[in-house]
Amino acid sequence: QVQLVESGGGLVQAGGSLRLSCAASGRTFSRSPMGWFRQAPGKEREFVAVVSWSSATTAYADSVKGRFTISRDNAKNMVYLQMNSLKPEDTAVYYCAARRSGSVWSSSVNEYNYWGQGTQVTVSS
DSSP states (O other): OOEEEOOOOEEEEEEEOOOEEEESSTTTTGSSSSSEEEEEEESSSSSEEEETTSSOOEETTTTTTTEEEEEEEETTTTTEEEOOSSSSGOOOEEEEEOOOOOOOOOGGGHHHHHOOOOOOEEEOO
């Protein structure tokens, strides 16, 4: 079992930066691929970024590539999303998610087993 708690959301002007953090508990975290997803009002939850358990592989949605960076610290049971050059269209609730230990990384919402409660990111124009 993995429990996830996000933090770091807030209100920022366009062009600004935020760093989201996800604190994970559970013995199997270090072997779990971790992803960030987001959901804007009236829209479906969408993939943002993923990192493999070893950090050897990262992947990003085209809409955030070059602006966002995902990272993890297995010793601290933490996952991060550094968001730079934020745009109003990045406004959403951001969720941290984990796949079961030993799974391969994925960008599919349906393949994630554990979710945090979400943190709101609002980018003003």
